[in-house]
Amino acid sequence: MIPRGFDYFSPQTLEEALALVAEHGAEAKLLAGGHSLLPMMKLRLAAPGVLIDLGRISDLRAIREEGEQIVIGAMTTHAEIEKSGLLRRRAPLLAEAAAEIGDVQVRNRGTLGGALAHADPAADYPAAVLALDAELTLVSQRGTRTVAAQDFFVDLLTTALEPGEILTEIRFAADGPRTGSAYLKLHQPASGFAIVGVATRVQLDSKGKCEATAVGVTGVAPKAYRATQVERALKGKALNERIIAQAAGKAAAGVEPLSDLHASARYRKAMAEVFTRRALALALERARRRQ
Amino acid sequence: MMTKTRWVGKPLKRKEDPRLIQGLAHYVDDLALPGLRYAAIVRSPHAHARILGIRFAAALESPGVVAVLTGEDIRGKLGMVPVAADLPELKVPPHPPLALDKVRYVGEPVAVVVGDSRYRARDAAELVEVDYEPLPAVTNPEKALEKNSPLVHEQFKTNQACLWKLEGGFPDKAFKQAHRIVRQRFTNQRLIPVAMEPRGVVAQYDAGEELLTVWSSTQIPHLLRTQIAAMLGVPEMRVRVIAPEVGGGFGSKLNVYGEEALVAHLAMKLGRPVKWIESRRENFLSTIHGRDQINEVEVAVKRDGTLLALRCRIVADLGAYHQLLTPAIPTLTGLLLLGAYKIPAVKIEYVGVFTNKMATDAYRGAGRPEATFLIERMMDLVAMELKQDPAEIRLKNFPQPKDFPYATPTGVIYDSGDYAAALKKALAQVGYKKLRQEQKRLWKQGRYLGVGLSSYVEICAMGPSSQMPAGGWESATVRIEPTGKVTVLTGSSPHGQGQETSFAQLVAEELGLTPDDVIVIHGDTKAVPYGIGTFGSRATAVGGTAVYLSLQKLKQKLTRMAAHLLGVAPEQVVIGEGELFVKGKPRQAKKFLEVVQAAYVAKTLPPGFEPGLEATSFFEPSNFTFPFGTHVCVVEVERETGDVHIRRYVAVDDCGRVINPLLVDGQVHGGIVQSIGQALFEEAVYDENGQLVTGELMDYAIPRAWDVPRFETSRTVTPSPVNPMGVKGVGEAGTIGATPAVVNAVVDALRPLGIRDIAMPLKRERLWELFQKKRAR
């Protein structure tokens, strides 16, 4: 890797990091796992004058329970999320999405916070955190604020993060009873990014009817989104194959799908439907098993 | 030959692996020399443009920069990039290492910046400003042949670089008499070789010794030395080329690149060693590409499916300039186009075309994968049109074992073969009949299972010098050292094929030693006699034979020496394990080491016996070899997504005698993976402006481990009569045999849709579209 020159800082605490971010402003980029930033620097598409490496701030690297909430530090790696027993037991959706990211090497280095803050339109996590109704904690020297996943993703590679802010953790509710989730993805064969990735959560009521669903879709549009029309079509229904298939038809309703070398807009739209249907069916099956 | 086999035929793990696995191997970029300078190359962002001016004052003043050179600085000082291919009336445009006046493809070198670190060199390269006047580009070879097309090289007044024709038998007559003519147009899409290690060059000039040393990641160190000497105007004995560990080539390093001479020139000019390491992006843009042919094929058949003749027009996109073998590659397609079949007549026309793209050249298989793809797809189309089974139509048209050597109407002579045996073995292994029943059952359920065959033959062991551009022989020196250990110097230049192991096995077998007693040295022109290099599946069949011949000379010397010591006639001496003994009297023996030492201390020698134990051979093959086999691929295509799932892959290959089956399997596996790449994923896409839009691994899909099935490999063994060991070569079998097996399988799966052909790569969306169209009908 032959990037342009840059100054490098590796703060030991969040406070130090925040001070550095405040000091260097727009010239600085935060380095998390580096799996998006470093390739861009290698090509000199990105040339930040200052790199602030968050890798030594151990407080940002943890997965824990707080009552019915799961809290994950921003510097937790994909591999740690993928393999977390806690997540697999109590909220497997994010772990399932993590397992689909890149390859083993990428998962060993890449981090949750880095991926979310980069907001790649085809990244896997955004679909999952949307479907989990996660809240993201953004900290700066000015204070701490919480942003809902819905509001965090603004546009292509653009988030609600303000200058001086660091994403420190995300939190979301653990799955309750009769809840199932699934993340299914169609890989782009070259990069491994999602052509379509769909994260679903299905919660059944005591009578087995659909109490709520959440459907997060990535890869299709410039930013990941909630397929709210699908969710509305399922609410309160006794779910079956036919109803799910009908609802999934609205997976890309209201969005103008992207098209590129690997998939046309038409194909993306069709795959959004297929994978939404499959992910919902799988989540439903899992919900039924968690009576 | 070899009756006993203690080592030959054994699946030994590679001697090369420990250093590779442990990171102890040395590639070009690992080389650290005192005072090393680093080159960065400024490349054209335009596919076709006039260079109006280059401003580099800022770059030159940038910290650490020692030189900036443009085309003007080397005009007349550095020769053109050479082309060795020789075709009648071939148009050869000047190809300077740095562009002069015009650029003709994206990635063409325009200037070079040398700095005291690779970072500073890159920083300064960004400061070089080139004023371009963009010109219309042409990227489609068929459009390039049209009258009003932009011209890549104005002086030729056409973009046609060559026209090559081949005719054998009476093709036109056969077509008149045919029961049916089956026609199809195909595209063998452009591929990028993607060797794991990109190219890299280090050059150092010792002014005192007047010696230029060039380390390059190359497959052909000797040919490179000759060409660099010519380009620089330096006597060849003053140039030493070293190919250190080479991290894959696939033909992309069977070449002489402008950068190799340019870096050497810089080292001489600056009096400092200079290093240039290609980035992956540069590797995509400016290392040769492969394939890129448009093919119109027609086959004349009799009612019973017997093939009468084949006609083909090949339009090959050669890119903007010729590299070493560029225009010759499609002629190999022509020579192999009749495949494994007895087709009495052929007519081929190949048109080579200049376009504003990177040059194509030898990529694993080099012209033969294209041929196999065409004939094997045609065999399936013939079967389809005649409503016959694809296996039956193949069996019907194979030459029989008694027909060998079989002279084809293209002029090549297939050495040996039993094509039916390989096909039958593959069908038995895959359970062909049951699969066909399963297929019918699944079709009824709306599932799409397909079985694809490819019965390939390939041209290997390149080759007889009469048919090669720069010699087809190979050299080997075998030296038994005074300690009884053996050094092999081979002109082959292995870069992953494993000859350090297989040649050691060969030596151990012949001399009664173990492979650990042997070291194989290659890739250093100072150490190794002139050789040709590693490509065209030649290292074992040609290079190995040279080793074998040297071993025979040494065995004769050893037995003479032993006979002398034992007081018997040489004919009575036999080489055993670690010793030589008198035939029938194993107690009457001399240790191997004892015999060796006697030859070196030379106190008592047989009359006329030269001291020492070293022999050199140059083996000139009398013919190519023709490995063959049948691959069977079983796929299921997912209706909803168009995804192709490879369920089984059976490969029965016949590469003649096998020295190390593990190495053969490795070559076959790797080759099949690259074939799957061409069939399903890979495509170098240039847009209409000549921009390579698949410029990185993010967009150019090579198969990953999860994309490939477990391979079921096995073999038949039909020794080649062309060399004494009976070996044929296997380096390219996978890439030559497998692509049509995969494509045939997918097309077969989609037969219920009324599909006849699908363009490669068989991307999901392409297949999904076919299902959509069917639904719409």
Next chain:
Amino acid sequence: MKIQGNQTITAPREKVFRVLVDPQAIARLLPGCEELEPAGADTYDVKLKLGIAALSGSYQGTVKLAEQRPPERLRLEVTSRGPWGFADGAGTLELEEKKGKTLVHYAGEVKVGGMIASIGQRLLEGAARLVIGQFFKNLEKEASA
């Protein structure tokens, strides 16, 4: 890459057209425009900082306002080049009066070369949409002011 779409601006057509041909305003319309200097008839030299998030770079270029047919039609030609290569765009803006508002139809083509073309495929369309979105957001702000 072909680009095509519609955008409504809440201002009368004459006003929108005036903004589109006003050099002062153009400097504010073009996303990332840092400098704009006249360079001949309806042509301006520009310095652009183009990009998204970490992916931004400085470009030198020209903007030409060609084929002006007030207040209904305008052709915009932009060339730019930077260390990653070049991006040239040309397209027409057709302004349609709609009840005191203006419906802008835009259609054109962007040619990119060098680094951006060969590695940016996956993000190119999204990035183009983003830049166009910014342009119209700026236009809205300028024209409705």
